[in-house]
Amino acid sequence: MRIRVWGCRGSIAAPGADTVRYGGNTSCVEVRLDDGTVLILDAGTGARALGLALLEDPPPRIDLLLTHLHVDHVEGLGAFEPIWRSETVLHIWGPASPIAALDDRLATYFSPPLFPLTLAEVPARCEYHDAPDGEWRIGDTTLVSNPILHPGSTVGYRIEADGAVLAYLTDHEPGLGTDLVSTPPEWISGFALAHRADLLLHDCQYTDEEYETRFGFGHSSVSHAATFAERAEVDRLLTFHHDPMHTDPELESIRDGVLERWRVEPERCGIATEGVETGVTR
Amino acid sequence: MGEPAQRNLVLILARSFASRLATAMFLVDAEGTVIYFNEAAERLLGQRFVEGAGMRVEEYTKLFEPTTPEGERIRPLETPIGLAVSRREPAHAELTLRGADDVVRPIAATAFPLLAHAGETVGAIAIFWERSEGD
Numbered sequence: 001m002r003i004r005v006w007g008c009r010g011s012i013a014a015p016g017a018d019t020v021r022y023g024g025n026t027s028c029v030e031v032r033l034d035d036g037t038v039l040i041l042d043a044g045t046g047a048r049a050l051g052l053a054l055l056e057d058p059p060p061r062i063d064l065l066l067t068h069l070h071v072d073h074v075e076g077l078g079a080f081e082p083i084w085r086s087e088t089v090l091h092i093w094g095p096a097s098p099i100a101a102l103d104d105r106l107a108t109y110f111s112p113p114l115f116p117l118t119l120a121e122v123p124a125r126c127e128y129h130d131a132p133d134g135e136w137r138i139g140d141t142t143l144v145s146n147p148i149l150h151p152g153s154t155v156g157y158r159i160e161a162d163g164a165v166l167a168y169l170t171d172h173e174p175g176l177g178t179d180l181v182s183t184p185p186e187w188i189s190g191f192a193l194a195h196r197a198d199l200l201l202h203d204c205q206y207t208d209e210e211y212e213t214r215f216g217f218g219h220s221s222v223s224h225a226a227t228f229a230e231r232a233e234v235d236r237l238l239t240f241h242h243d244p245m246h247t248d249p250e251l252e253s254i255r256d257g258v259l260e261r262w263r264v265e266p267e268r269c270g271i272a273t274e275g276v277e278t279g280v281t282r
Numbered sequence: 283m284g285e286p287a288q289r290n291l292v293l294i295l296a297r298s299f300a301s302r303l304a305t306a307m308f309l310v311d312a313e314g315t316v317i318y319f320n321e322a323a324e325r326l327l328g329q330r331f332v333e334g335a336g337m338r339v340e341e342y343t344k345l346f347e348p349t350t351p352e353g354e355r356i357r358p359l360e361t362p363i364g365l366a367v368s369r370r371e372p373a374h375a376e377l378t379l380r381g382a383d384d385v386v387r388p389i390a391a392t393a394f395p396l397l398a399h400a401g402e403t404v405g406a407i408a409i410f411w412e413r414s415e416g417d
Contacts, residue, residue, distance in 0.1 A: 096399050097399060098397075098401060133290075146291070147292075147398070147399065149291060149294070149295070177301075186287050187294055187297060189291055
């Protein structure tokens with residue numbers, strides 16, 4: 001299994017000289033499995049460049065796994081070139097809602113006046129699915145999705161393939177009202193998704209000082225991310241959902257802060273970086 | 283996949299909420315197993331949570347000899363939390379409980395099932411309100 005980060009910024013795209021090292025596009029991660037399966041995690045603004053890259057050798061099927069429908073996770077869909085090709089088969093998965101189907105909720109963004117066209121006008125063959133609460137499969141790939149703690153209906157994903165495990169919990173505040181150090185694992189949001197993952201992409205948006213004024217916003221502090229990674233016994237962590245106000249040096253300071261709390265070899269904790277590809281191995 | 287059991291997020295939030303409330307709150311899972319009650323509920327029941335954790339709600343409720351205000355015994359599954367679990371509907375009642383500390387307390391109990399987004403019932407919650415002489 002290999003992943004390539006096409007966007008890892010949180011909340012809103014933040015291009016510019018201050019963010020050029022780690023990138024300014026919002027959440028989008030390409031996952032390539034050994035059997036050729038293509039999974040995409042979220043469709044933030046990073047999906048634009050990913051879409052162009054996929055056209056060079058179009059896969060027979062694309063599965064887009066949306067964690068939730070906040071705009072920074074779906075705003076790249078309209079610029080994702082494969083959806084404008086009738087030969088594309090696109091399966092879109094996202095969190096269930098008691099109110100409306102996934103395509104109806106997605107259409108809130110993907111329709112006038114916020115977008116010039118409607119989902120019904122998309123030429124690609126799109127199928128919409130509620131991500132099950134539990135284990136499911138795409139081909140030979142085992143996935144697990146569970147609701148996780150973030151405002152609105154949000155899920156995290158666990159992908160088990162090619163003998164390795166990838167966990168993706170990009171917008172997540174497991175420390176809200178919970179002492180992550182002492183709470184039994186079964187009572188920690190997202191724990192089972194991340195448990196002993198070979199690679200965890202996890203929200204690390206705020207410094208501990210910033211978190212004091214952003215309680216309940218749905219994102220993690222440095223201490224939360226470090227403690228969560230330690231409790232879940234993950235092999236590697238990439239900090240993700242970088243705050244749009246944070247510069248490259250500030251992201252490095254945040255990573256250093258994680259390592260001060262999660263006392264592991266430095267190579268086990270990195271910063272999600274746009275354009276960087278990495279293998280996920282056991 | 284051999285991963286540890288994970289509580290549904292609704293239960294995680296309910297437990298977190300209850301743990302910060304001074305209102306007595308009692309939480310069971312969809313099978314009717316006692317999975318949490320807070321310190322205020324511990325005071326009303328005269329018992330620590332660890333002593334009731336993992337018991338079936340009907341067995342646990344029986345320990346507190348629930349009765350109507352008129353003194354008639356209430357069967358465990360006819361209490362509000364029993365009804366919320368067995369019939370999956372909200373319920374309310376005035377009743378008395380004899381705590382493990384042997385104190386009989388009049389309480390108002392309200393219980394309701396917890397439905398997650400996918401529509402499944404993941405448990406039930408009960409709120410206890412101790413009645414005082416003036417109520």
